[in-house]
Amino acid sequence: MNAAVPPRARRGPPRCPGAVAAACVSALVLLPLGAVALRAGGPASGGAGAALAPADWAAIRFTLWQAALSATLSIALAVPVARALARRRFPGRAAVVTLMGAPFVLPVIVAVLGLLAVFGRGGLLNDALGALGLPRVSIYGWPGVVLAHVFFNLPLATRILLQGWQAIPAERFRLAASLNAPVGRLLEIPMLRAAAPGAWLLIFLLCLTSFAVALTLGGGPRATTVELAIYQALRFDFAPGRAALLAAVQVALCLAAVTASRAVAIPSAWGAGTGRVVERWDARGRAARIRDAAWIALAAGFLLLPLGMVAARGLPGLADMPGSVWAAAGRSVAVALASTALALAAALALALRGGRAAALAGALPLAVSALVLGTGLFLIVRPFVSPLDVALPVTVIVNALLSLPFAAGLLAPAVAQVEAGHGRLADSLGLTGWRRLRILLLPGLRAPLGFAAGLATALSMGDLGVIALFAGEAQETLPLAMYRLMGAYRMEAAAGAGLLLVALSLGLFWLFDRGGRHARA
Structure with missing residues (x-):
């Protein structure tokens, strides 16, 4: 019946292309997944209903372990950085907040090169350790994978948690101050309980599907992710059946992470405020200012130094x-x-x-x-x-x-x-x-x-x-x-x-x- 069709549906923008787009996107995602599932379970393919090899189980364990560790470190470091940015107003603050979004659009391979310039065998850190007579460190293996993931995801976690702090109305802070109540226990911890689990799972999902980091900094039996194992199976071993089986495992891990992230999403319960700028009485004092400045400076330096090294070494490298x-x-x-x-x-x-x-x-x-x-x-x-x-x-x-x-x-x-x-x-x-x-x-x-x-x-x-x-x-x-x-x-x-x-x-x-x-x- 025509009466059942809303007027806006008949008179609005064109909707037919959306149906075509939805069908095409679904086919382009589901057909490759179907090919993966068929090859993973088919006979005589190398992945043919066969059990995962010990090396495959090692890759799965490492993938889960490094993703969990990377997400935990990113959130743990983002809490004091986001808190400092939420409590302070200073010249250049907008630029610092903008910087927190730069790694998301930065090519991964470039960031890895910058990290190598700082933490690699011939990087700034090892040069300083050598000058002090201390043993050098290696970025390759799980330390480099985790370090790179923290580099990419610390800014993301900071932006998410900073939004959580900014969502708390100024009136709540005024009320806490008038009651002489602890701001952390009354306001900040409940906010983190709502925001941090979803942020953790998002970063965990991103680390599950990170390929370029594992390709450049991982490898070896102890630092191979599922993604890297898929690449090796196709590119070097030419074992599409094994690659398909590993891809099916990867899809299962991603679906579990996406489902969990939706399950823990908690809407804001702070209510609306008047939009006043938050004056943080709990942030007064010299010690608090020094602590917040140190966290902001460390985070900015951690992000800027590798990028600066890429620019410094890249200019003469253009001729080569x-x-x-x-x-x-x-x-x-x-x-x-x-x-x-x-x-x-x-x-x-x-x-x-x-x-x-x-x-x-x-x-x-x-x-x-x-x-x-x-x-x-x-x-x-x-x-x-x-x-x-x-x-x-x-x-x-x-x-x-x-x-x-x-x-x-x-x-x-x-x-x-x-x-x-x-x-x-x-x-x-x-x-x-x-x-x-x-x-x-x-x-x-x-x-x-x-x-x-x-x-x-x-x-x-x-x-x-x-x-x-x-x-x-x-x-x-x-x-x-x-x-x-x-x-x-x-x-x-x-x-x-x-x-x-x-x-x-x-x-x-x-x-x-x-x-x-x-x-x-």
Whole structure:
């Protein structure tokens, strides 16, 4: 019956593309997973209903252990840093908070190179230890994997917990001060009980699916993750059955982490305040100021020093780069732009359609990693075409899928906001379908579209996942070229390639983000 269809559903923006996008995304995620499941359980494949080998169980244990340790250290260190930022107002505070978001768009391989420059065998730390006559330390193995994960996830944990502190109304702090009640026990601990478990599980999930860190800093029997074991099974052992079995295990671990993170999500119970700036009476005193300043300085130094070393070593290394690096940079830009276009088209279509099915399709790629998707696609295409021939198209598709949840998460609420503000006026003017999209929605969505495009482009530029499975020398992207230079111990050239990668990634991010924010209808 027509009466059962809401007027906005008939008169609103085009919804058919959203159904197509949801179907395509679901197929691109579920079909590779189906190929993985069939190969993992099929006969005579090397993973054919066979039990996991002792080395596989060791990889599973190490994956869970390093993810748990990395998440715990990230949260434990983020608590005092976020508390210090919440309690202090100082010149440059906004820049420090912005810095906390930089590692998320920073190419992983570049950050690893920076960490090696500080903590590696020839890094600043070992040089200082040698000058003092102390034994040198090694970053390779589990210490390097955990250190790199903390580097990437400490800023994320800090931003999440800082939002928790800022969500506590100023009136609660005023009430605690008037009652001379302990702020930590009354306000901060309850906030951390609500925010920290979800943040821990999110970081745990990110560490479960981290590949480039394990590839560059891990390895060996004691520091092999499930992702790295999948890569080794396909790239070196050519055992697709074993890779499929490990990929199925990886999917199960990710699904368990996603389910747990949703189960522990606790909505804010603070209520609304008047929006006053919080004056923290408990933060007065010289000792408190010194302690907060020390935590902020240590966190900023931990993030800035490796990046500064990349810049310092990368400038002279630009002259040492082989010509193939520039070709790889061109391929990276082309792959990033193509994957961004696909991710934005799918995210916008899903946001325009709305509803639970669209939201589920947009979040579906979170349950799998790039290497699992790459393994499934490898199994699908191998009987028909050489994986080398489809390396770049497969990379574009996988990068678009992995960027989709972030883009959809940005666009869906923006579409709802535009419709809530101007939807009735558009209805009265007869704006429907594509005209409504062109005249009403796209001008109102330029800022989130620009930010989503910048984020998707930066994530794709720094990806060293599925391309490592498929690519030969003629298909290598800039992160893969940089990794191969590091493997050949051409560290100066690798530093130059890393500086080029950072410049391209952050430049494209800034270009899209600024274009969205400053565009005019």
